Amino acid sequence: MARFFAGKGVQYALVLLFAVTLNFLLPRLMPGSPLVFLAGEDVGFMTAAQRAQLTEAFGLDRPLWRQYGIYLAGLARGDLGHSVQQGRPVAEIILGRVGWTLMLVGISLVLATLMGVAWGTAAAWRRGRPLDVGSLGAAMLLHSTPSFWLGMIFIAVFAAGMRLFPVFGAMTPGAGLHGWAQAANVAWHLALPLATLTLITIPDMFLIMRYSMLGVLGEQYIATARSKGVGERGVMFRHAMRNALLPVSTVFMLNLGYIVSGATVIETVFSYPGIGRLLFEAVLARDYPVLQGSFFVITVSVIAANIAADLLYPLLDPRVRYAR
Amino acid sequence: MEVAKTVKRVRVGWLGMVVLLAMVLSPTHTRAQTGAVRLAITRDEGWLNPYTYQTGFPGWNLMTLVYDTLFYPDANNEPIPWLVRDTRVSADGRTWTLTLRPNLRWHDGRPLTSADVKFTFEYAAKVTHSRWTPTTRNLDGVDAPSPQTVVFRLKQPDAGFRLRTLADVPVLPKHIWEPVTTVAAARAFRNTVGSGPYRVEEVQDNQFYRLTANSEYFAGTPKVRELVLPIIRDATVTFTALQAGQVDATSRTLTPELVAQFEKAPGIKVARGAGFASTILQFNVEHPQLRDVRLRRAIASAINTNLLVRLLMLGYAVVGSPGYLHPDSPFYAPGVKFEASKARAVSLLNEAGYRDRNGDGIREGPDGTPLQFTLLTLAGNPIRIRGAELIRTWLRDVGIGVTIRVAEDAAIIDQVWPDFDVCKGRRFDMAVFGWSAPVMSRPTALVDLFHSSCQLGTINIGGYKNAEIDRLGQQLIVTVDPASQKRIAAQMQQIIAQELPVHVLFYPDTIMAYRAGAYDRWAFQKGQGYVTKLSFVDAPK
Numbered sequence: 001m002a003r004f005f006a007g008k009g010v011q012y013a014l015v016l017l018f019a020v021t022l023n024f025l026l027p028r029l030m031p032g033s034p035l036v037f038l039a040g041e042d043v044g045f046m047t048a049a050q051r052a053q054l055t056e057a058f059g060l061d062r063p064l065w066r067q068y069g070i071y072l073a074g075l076a077r078g079d080l081g082h083s084v085q086q087g088r089p090v091a092e093i094i095l096g097r098v099g100w101t102l103m104l105v106g107i108s109l110v111l112a113t114l115m116g117v118a119w120g121t122a123a124a125w126r127r128g129r130p131l132d133v134g135s136l137g138a139a140m141l142l143h144s145t146p147s148f149w150l151g152m153i154f155i156a157v158f159a160a161g162m163r164l165f166p167v168f169g170a171m172t173p174g175a176g177l178h179g180w181a182q183a184a185n186v187a188w189h190l191a192l193p194l195a196t197l198t199l200i201t202i203p204d205m206f207l208i209m210r211y212s213m214l215g216v217l218g219e220q221y222i223a224t225a226r227s228k229g230v231g232e233r234g235v236m237f238r239h240a241m242r243n244a245l246l247p248v249s250t251v252f253m254l255n256l257g258y259i260v261s262g263a264t265v266i267e268t269v270f271s272y273p274g275i276g277r278l279l280f281e282a283v284l285a286r287d288y289p290v291l292q293g294s295f296f297v298i299t300v301s302v303i304a305a306n307i308a309a310d311l312l313y314p315l316l317d318p319r320v321r322y323a324r
Numbered sequence: 325m326e327v328a329k330t331v332k333r334v335r336v337g338w339l340g341m342v343v344l345l346a347m348v349l350s351p352t353h354t355r356a357q358t359g360a361v362r363l364a365i366t367r368d369e370g371w372l373n374p375y376t377y378q379t380g381f382p383g384w385n386l387m388t389l390v391y392d393t394l395f396y397p398d399a400n401n402e403p404i405p406w407l408v409r410d411t412r413v414s415a416d417g418r419t420w421t422l423t424l425r426p427n428l429r430w431h432d433g434r435p436l437t438s439a440d441v442k443f444t445f446e447y448a449a450k451v452t453h454s455r456w457t458p459t460t461r462n463l464d465g466v467d468a469p470s471p472q473t474v475v476f477r478l479k480q481p482d483a484g485f486r487l488r489t490l491a492d493v494p495v496l497p498k499h500i501w502e503p504v505t506t507v508a509a510a511r512a513f514r515n516t517v518g519s520g521p522y523r524v525e526e527v528q529d530n531q532f533y534r535l536t537a538n539s540e541y542f543a544g545t546p547k548v549r550e551l552v553l554p555i556i557r558d559a560t561v562t563f564t565a566l567q568a569g570q571v572d573a574t575s576r577t578l579t580p581e582l583v584a585q586f587e588k589a590p591g592i593k594v595a596r597g598a599g600f601a602s603t604i605l606q607f608n609v610e611h612p613q614l615r616d617v618r619l620r621r622a623i624a625s626a627i628n629t630n631l632l633v634r635l636l637m638l639g640y641a642v643v644g645s646p647g648y649l650h651p652d653s654p655f656y657a658p659g660v661k662f663e664a665s666k667a668r669a670v671s672l673l674n675e676a677g678y679r680d681r682n683g684d685g686i687r688e689g690p691d692g693t694p695l696q697f698t699l700l701t702l703a704g705n706p707i708r709i710r711g712a713e714l715i716r717t718w719l720r721d722v723g724i725g726v727t728i729r730v731a732e733d734a735a736i737i738d739q740v741w742p743d744f745d746v747c748k749g750r751r752f753d754m755a756v757f758g759w760s761a762p763v764m765s766r767p768t769a770l771v772d773l774f775h776s777s778c779q780l781g782t783i784n785i786g787g788y789k790n791a792e793i794d795r796l797g798q799q800l801i802v803t804v805d806p807a808s809q810k811r812i813a814a815q816m817q818q819i820i821a822q823e824l825p826v827h828v829l830f831y832p833d834t835i836m837a838y839r840a841g842a843y844d845r846w847a848f849q850k851g852q853g854y855v856t857k858l859s860f861v862d863a864p865k
Contacts, residue, residue, distance in 0.1 A: 032734025035744055042380065042454040043744040044783045045772075047461070051745065053452045057507040086368065087376060087511030096529045152560070160564045167565040173362065173532030174552035271556050273530045281367075281557075286734055 008310065012303050020075065023295035024068055027288050034060070034084040034286040058084055060288075071292060080293035085285045090293035093278065098260055098297070100170055101274035104190065104267070105259040108197040113252050115198070116205020121241050123206070124213035135206070143203035151196045151269035158192060165192045168271035193270040197263050201255075208251055212244040219243075246317055250309065257305025261298045357537070360550040361843045363855070364562050364574040365533075368555060372524050372533060374494045375453060375510040380762055382575035382855040384455075386553065389535060389857055391494035391518035394422060394441070394474075395486055396857060400654075400850050401765045403491035404863055406543075407436070407519075417481030417804045418464075422490075424472045425864065428542055430497045431517045438468035443498035445476075451510050459489040481802045483767045483809055495519065521546040521861040530555055543864035547845055551860070563837070566592070572842035575855045578835040580638040586837045593844070598642065598652040599834040600764035600851025603708065605715065605827040606740065606757040608750055610787040613689060614697075617823055618676040624662065624827040625669035626722045627715055633830045635714070636707050640835060644828025647817025648773060650764055652850065654806075657814035660821040669722045680723055687723040696725040700739060700755040703732045708756045711829065715756070726754075741785045747778035750787060756829075759783070761852045767809050770816045771797040774825060788825035 035043055035055065043051065055061045059070065074081055080090035123135040159167045166172070170189050177185050216222065217240055225239045264276035271277075275294060282290040314320045369383045370376025372390055377383040388396070395403035405411065410423040428436035445466045448456035462485075464477040478485065497517055504513050516524040521541045526534035533553040537546040554571060556562045563582055565571045567589060578586060578594065587594045605627070607614045614620060624646075633641045642651060646662035649655055673679075678687040678695060686694045701712040709730060716726040731739075740755050742748045763769055763783070775781030775797040776789040793816055800812045834853045838846060847858035 030734070031738040033738075033743060042458070044741070044746070045458045046452070046454050046744075047458070047779070048745060048747065050452045050454075050457055051743070054454075054507060057452075082508070082512065085378070086370060087508070087513075093529070155561065155564060160568045163568055167568050167570050168556050168561050169531060169554060171531070173528070173554040174360070174526065174534040174550070176526075268557060269561070271558065271561060273528075277530070277557070284733065 008307070012307065016299065016303060019299040020072070020296060021068075023292050023299065024071055027283075027286065027291040028064070030283075030286065032286050034058075034288060058082075060084075075296065080296065081289035083282075083287055083290045085282075085287045085290070090289050093290060094275065094293055094297055097273055097275050097278050100272060101260060101263075101267070101276065104193055104197065104272060104274060105263055107190075108194055108201060108263075109252070109255055109259060111194075111198045112201035113205050113248065116202045117209045117241075117245065117248060119202070120206045120209025121213055121236065121244070124210045124217060124244075125236055127214060127217075132210075136210075139203040139206045142199060143207070145200065147196060147200045147263070148265045148269050150200065151193070151266055154192050154196055155269070165189075170273050193263075193266050193272050196270075197266050200266075204251070205248060209244060209248050212247045213240060216240045216244045249316055250313075253305050253309035253312070256308075257302035258298070260301045261294075357545060358548045358843050358845075360552060361548045361573065362552045362554060362571045364556045364565060364571040364576070365553050366555070366562075366576060367557060368530050369533070371514045371516055371527060372535075373513065373516050373518070374456065374496060375451070375513060380455075380760055381852065385852075385855045385857070386533075388494060388520065389522040389551070389860060390516055390520045390524055391496070392428075392520050393491055393494055395491035396863070397487065397491050397765070397849065398863065399847055399856075399858065401487070401852075403486045406491075406864060407495065408490075413804075417802075418478045420476040420478070420485070420490075422474045422476070424474065425542060426472065428519060429540060430519050431523050431538060432497075434497070434499060435471075436495065436497070436519050437471040438474040439471070440495055440498045441474045442466045442468040443502070444493060444496045447496060447501060448493060451505070452507050453510075456493050459493055481804050483801050483803050485804075488766060488768075521857065522551060525550075541861065543861055546861045548843060548860055566837060566839070569839065573836070573838035573846070573854070575853070577832065577853060578837050580636075580640045580835075582837075583638070583640060583835055591839050591841050592837055593840040594835060594837050595846065595848055595854065596640070596833055596835045597848055597853075598650060598851055599832045600650055600653070600761035601758060601834075602644070602648070602650075602764065602831050603641075603711070603756065603758045603829045604644070605829055606755045607786050607825060607827070608752050608754065609789070609825050610750065611753055613693065613695065614753065616676065618672055619678065619695070620824045620827070622669045622672040622676070622678075622722070623719060623724065624824050625664050625672060626666055626718045626724070627827065627829070628664050628718065629829050630664075632711060632714060636711055637830060637832055640833045641830040642833070644830050645817075646821035646824060646828065648770065648820055648826065648828055649813070649817060650831050650851065653764055655767065655769070655810055655813040657817040659814075660817050662821060662824075666718075666722060673722060673724075678723070685720075685723065686725040694725065695723065697727070697753040699726050699728050700736055700752055701728060701730055702736060702756070703730045708758075712756050745778070746782065746784050746787070750785060757785075761834075764851060767813075768797075768801050770813055770820070771801055774816070774820060786825050788823075790819060790823060793819055 035051065052061065059067060082088065083090055083093055086093065119135060123132040126132050155167055159165045166189050171185050175185065222235060222239055225235050230239065260275055264280050266272065267274040267277040268280060278290065279294050282294065365382055367378065369378050369386060372387055374387060374391060377387040392407050394406060394408050396406040398404045407424055407428060408422045409425045412421040424438060430436055445460055445463060449460040462479050462482050464479050467475040469475060500515050500517055504510050521538050522535040523538055524533065525536045532555060535551040537549050539545055556565060559576055559579065562574050562576055566574055577599065583594060586592050607620055609615055629643045633639060633643050645651060645656065645660055647657055647660040673687060677690045680687045686696060688694050699712050699715065701708045712728045716728055719726050736755065737744065739752045740750060740757065766772065771780055772783050773781065774784055774788050774793050776784070776794050780797065796812050796816050800809060803809050803812060834851065836853045845859070846854035847856055848854050849856040
């Protein structure tokens with residue numbers, strides 16, 4: 001067992017180092033430089049010496065390998081550096097954003113999984129009947145709907161048209177609310193982006209659950225259960241659904257790792273202040289430290305989710321335990 | 325053009341009655357202060373202080389609500405005295421003696437004196453900032469002989485001193501900024517104690533800013549008590565929020581296709597005026613073929629800018645002037661004209677020896693090189709992309725091949741203006757490009773744009789060279805008298821109109837929409853719009 005964990009540990013450490021190196025290199029492969037965001041729009045009126053002073057202040061004049069060394073050393077100390085664009089520590093920026101993203105993507109993932117599982121179970125149970133065929137069509141349609149489009153339709157209908165929800169943001173700007181009023185306000189702003197993201201995610205869960213359920217329903221132990229007189233509900237929930245949940249749990253764990261990466265498109269459409277939008281803006285600004293920092297946090301969380309999945313799977317599926 | 329100023333309709337209710345009563349009882353009192361106004365902005369602006377704000381517009385304008393400049397551009401972009409009561413300029417134009425107004429105070433109650441002004445310019449010289457530092461290059465020194473007197477000593481007279489230095493650089497409180505000595509520290513500095521009509525009350529990263537009126541302001545109580553600035557990145561969402569009443573105004577100029585709809589929308593007013601931003605066809609004048617002025621004139625002749633304005637901007641733009649400057653600019657030379665005509669484009673090309681020798685529909689030069697160019701344009705700007713497509717069609721019609729390459733901002737800059745340093749050359753043929761409004765307002769705009777020295781022609785991204793332009797330009801930058809400035813600028817425009825180092829396609833109108841019920845006392849700054857300090861406080865008397 002200890003050997004297994006040591007092996008896994010080395011494997012994950014290598015993955016992390018590889019990812020960290022890519023996180024460092026990829027942003028720098030893009031054409032363009034962060035200079036305009038460092039200096040502002042009047043950068044053209046500066047002398048070469050003044051420009052040099054700015055790049056120097058942010059260490060961008062150093063050779064790449066030196067910058068890489070500084071970056072790694074910073075990481076080792078837990079320092080993600082300073083944003084080129086905002087001048088603030090990257091860790092502080094990410095901390096300010098990650099809560100919004102966790103709330104939006106996390107709640108949506110849970111909702112979508114629950115709904116997808118229920119829907120997929122129901123459809124598989126009635127395989128080939130109108131409910132199943134209709135569901136499959138609806139899921140395919142939803143699956144191929146661009147999220148920005150759905151978001152904009154929601155804004156147009158529910159926010160701009162019926163004025164039931166706000167058009168943008170995570171809370172009413174400058175309202176100065178506190179306590180429950182603030183929580184209600186945040187929930188009200190969350191409704192549309194959450195609905196959009198959940199609707200877009202449900203089909204994934206639905207499809208996996210339906211196929212998994214169909215597979216399980218064909219197994220002999222289902223026939224055995226039926227023949228020994230287990231009721232239909234019992235067969236569906238105790239025997240079929242529980243076993244069919246395994247692939248869903250894998251996908252759920254994988255998605256869990258990505259929840260900090262946010263939902264760039266949804267966050268942009270709804271002007272939601274999450275990590276996805278931060279990444280998008282950092283790409284435009286060539287804000288290397290913010291890109292590196294965000295990617296680092298995402299990498300770590302994906303790896304953590306993988307470790308969690310590795311540890312949880314034997315608990316969910318006894319066969320894996322016995323095999324070892 | 326100025327937005328009509330009407331008395332704000334007072335809502336019925338006891339608060340309204342009180343306000344009304346107060347107005348009746350004191351007829352000399354200025355009009356009621358509006359409660360809160362929500363003005364949507366496009367992106368994060370740091371902490372809204374002089375070293376962290378981000379954009380030239382509206383960032384600079386919003387920052388000047390918190391900090392004051394010595395002068396301030398009025399509705400016609402003419403600098404008017406702001407912190408300054410009295411100005412004396414020596415005969416040689418090199419010594420400027422300014423007297424500050426009495427009783428100026430920082431938000432923390434400390435007095436604002438000439439020592440702060442002196443400190444500001446010395447600080448800008450030391451701690452690099454792209455906008456403030458270049459203004460110190462021509463300064464020999466700043467003296468503060470008495471708390472209210474500041475003396476600027478210039479190395480040489482400067483045409484743009486009043487607008488680009490005095491009306492541009494915000495005065496910093498010495499007692500707060502003195503310990504902040506490095507660029508990195510200044511860019512991370514969060515203090516917002518200024519002297520302006522508003523204080524920064526709340527900053528929510530990437531969500532909004534909340535400013536409150538400085539009731540002690542020397543020029544009078546600001547017209548709006550609280551100013552909320554929500555950040556909305558997406559243009560469509562911004563205008564939807566305006567229509568739905570979730571914001572009252574926006575720094576974005578209305579897109580042409582929305583104008584008719586917004587003009588009809590209840591509660592929304594649309595203010596329209598000249599726009600000083602430009603959309604241009606930029607030539608790389610160093611390109612072996614595009615260096616030929618006859619070819620540039622032929623290309624310009626083939627482009628129907630009138631039709632471009634109608635098709636792309638639905639008429640909400642002014643057709644480009646060949647001398648670069650907008651007809652409403654104070655420096656515009658009325659004589660310069662350029663008439664497009666396909667027939668003329670064809671005859672120009674024929675005369676210059678560009679013929680289709682191999683029958684592939686593309687003309688070749690005398691040396692056999694085909695007239696085949698790459699046209700760069702900005703992704704995410706549908707108007708420019710469609711413009712590029714029209715240009716491709718029209719040039720194809722006269723035998724010039726164009727391949728359009730759409731790229732995002734940083735990638736375009738990398739080819740057109742590497743490292744934002746024209747000394748570093750260029751790697752492109754043609755680009756649909758544009759300059760922001762402030763470029764147009766500078767008295768030295770034509771020098772910045774066309775002088776061949778990369779130190780003076782800092783935005784001469786096409787690498788244009790002309791000895792006469794250089795000579796006139798050098799004369800212009802040291803000319804202080806407005807009439808002489810205009811005369812020299814006119815001569816320069818004549819040359820540019822002949823040589824066409826850039827072809828100005830059009831100047832999009834500035835179209836601003838706002839909810840009149842929330843606030844209706846916006847001041848419209850020519851070429852820029854209503855995000856100006858003058859919308860919130862009257863000029864000091």
